[in-house]
Amino acid sequence: MNHALTVYFDGDCGFCSTVKRMFERLDSLKLLKFVSFREALGKQLPVSMEELETAMYAVSPSGVIYRGMEAAAVMMERIPLLFLPALFLMFLNKIRVGSRLYDMISANRYCFYPGSQRKECRPGISVK
Numbered sequence: 065m066n067h068a069l070t071v072y073f074d075g076d077c078g079f080c081s082t083v084k085r086m087f088e089r090l091d092s093l094k095l096l097k098f099v100s101f102r103e104a105l106g107k108q109l110p111v112s113m114e115e116l117e118t119a120m121y122a123v124s125p126s127g128v129i130y131r132g133m134e135a136a137a138v139m140m141e142r143i144p145l146l147f148l149p150a151l152f153l154m155f156l157n158k159i160r161v162g163s164r165l166y167d168m169i170s171a172n173r174y175c176f177y178p179g180s181q182r183k184e185c186r187p188g189i190s191v192k
Contacts, residue, residue: 068097069142071135072110072121075100079176080120087139095142119170132170133162 071087074080084098101109101116109116110123115131122135130138134157140150156162 066125068095068125069138070097070099070110070123071139072099072101072104072116072123074116074120074173075102077173079173087143090143090145093142093144096139119166131163133157133166136166137162 071084073084087096088098101113110121110129111131115121119132120135122130122138124130124138133153137150137153137157140146140153153162156165
């Protein structure tokens with residue numbers, strides 16, 4: 065049985081790719097599988113392209129779908145070194161701050177690595 069959490073991320077985003085590489089280095093148990101949604105266009109995706117443009121998604125082996133900060137917390141839970149920070153993210157989600165913080169970072173992710181292939185940095189805070 066495959067126990068890996070499948071994480072869908074923006075492969076054209078330098079910030080997202082850097083975070084992905086960090087997680088891959090820390091994932092000694094190989095419990096994370098990363099998929100750039102931009103390269104998976106012909107394959108079945110867990111949510112719409114519009115939703116993938118706004119946030120990272122993670123899908124558990126049982127099919128549970130996590131979005132944004134919740135996905136980050138679930139990823140971190142699977143890495144022993146990051147278990148305590150994962151609890152902090154879960155707390156932020158519980159008090160309804162996590163998703164708003166994640167959305168602000170996600171909306172401005174191209175500003176962290178200017179010159180991304182698909183988007184230009186348009187500074188500003190975009191929170192739903």
